Amino acid sequence: MRNARTFSEIRLVNGSTGDPVLFIDYPGKDDSLLFDGGDNGRLSLTRLGDLAAVFITHHHVDHFVGLDRIVRANMDRDKVLHVFGPANTIAKVYDRINAYEYPYFPFQKIVLRVTEVVPGKLRTGLLECTRRFPEPTVTETPWTGPLLYDSPHLQVEAAFTDHTVPGLAFALVEKVGYHPDPAKLARGTLRAGAWVQEALKRLRAGDPADTRLEIDGGTFSLKTLAEQYFAVSPSTRVTYITDTALSEASRPGLLKLAHKATRLYCDSFYAQAQMKQAQQYRHMTATQAGELAKAAKVDQLILIHFSQRYAGKYEALIDEARAVFPRVSADLDTERHAAGEPGP
Numbered sequence: 001m002r003n004a005r006t007f008s009e010i011r012l013v014n015g016s017t018g019d020p021v022l023f024i025d026y027p028g029k030d031d032s033l034l035f036d037g038g039d040n041g042r043l044s045l046t047r048l049g050d051l052a053a054v055f056i057t058h059h060h061v062d063h064f065v066g067l068d069r070i071v072r073a074n075m076d077r078d079k080v081l082h083v084f085g086p087a088n089t090i091a092k093v094y095d096r097i098n099a100y101e102y103p104y105f106p107f108q109k110i111v112l113r114v115t116e117v118v119p120g121k122l123r124t125g126l127l128e129c130t131r132r133f134p135e136p137t138v139t140e141t142p143w144t145g146p147l148l149y150d151s152p153h154l155q156v157e158a159a160f161t162d163h164t165v166p167g168l169a170f171a172l173v174e175k176v177g178y179h180p181d182p183a184k185l186a187r188g189t190l191r192a193g194a195w196v197q198e199a200l201k202r203l204r205a206g207d208p209a210d211t212r213l214e215i216d217g218g219t220f221s222l223k224t225l226a227e228q229y230f231a232v233s234p235s236t237r238v239t240y241i242t243d244t245a246l247s248e249a250s251r252p253g254l255l256k257l258a259h260k261a262t263r264l265y266c267d268s269f270y271a272q273a274q275m276k277q278a279q280q281y282r283h284m285t286a287t288q289a290g291e292l293a294k295a296a297k298v299d300q301l302i303l304i305h306f307s308q309r310y311a312g313k314y315e316a317l318i319d320e321a322r323a324v325f326p327r328v329s330a331d332l333d334t335e336r337h338a339a340g341e342p343g344p
């Protein structure tokens, strides 16, 4: 069941050869997630305006150049947009916000809640449009990891990478849990009412199955209600690792993030033959991506961030990883489609 997904869309925006950007959407409003802030020109401003949180791995241009469009898409919104990143993210986002002049219309109510992860702590600052973006006051809380972001249905975990600059890798974990099943509710004899939330609260709290609830003059066990009106969604883990060496320093944290992941999106900037360059520029090879996927027992490995030096022979990188781990794929079509070439 680990392959079942509760997100409605998961999209590697620029494929495996462009800036690595992973967009994950849910059916509601203001609830999508974006992993990495590189070129997001293939996502409309409407899609970007649906974001709840952005997770930036590091501040190299191919991972941070898209921040302006994210800010622009959310400027007129009355919401808090969470931005997470490594050391110096608050100052770097603040500098980018400050680079523009604003009309400060009263409907522009965006608040960017920027959190940077440094060893041992989280540092958070608010960038507030209605206050005309004063320099943020930073608050610090202790952090031992991996939990970074917690919402009712999902969590995001983080670990430090080992790149040429401070960086993070992330894992999205959808909570196992009960959800009201609209189809079952439509079929059932009980009409939806306040009892749905009450039963949901008790199911999620793990109350005994024989607990009885009084509804419309009758009594029903939690077990009956769970079977007749609710669905259980299995846990899904989507891990996003890029721009890191697989070193003694990074390996334990990355392994934990990727453990039994439904999908592992993983840096494969180099082929194993370029191990020297991989070490120098602190990237992973396709072989190492395969090794990490195998050690972490993931379901699927998706290779990302191929160096353009392999243009025309990207398949060799997939083959290289597949020699170590069987369930490997990469998206080589996005670029071809953008260039107007027909897909396979």
Ligand SMILES: [Zn+2]
Binding pocket: 060, 062, 063, 243, 305
């Ligand atoms: Zn990069």
Ligand SMILES: [Zn+2]
Binding pocket: 058, 060, 163, 243
């Ligand atoms: Zn980088």
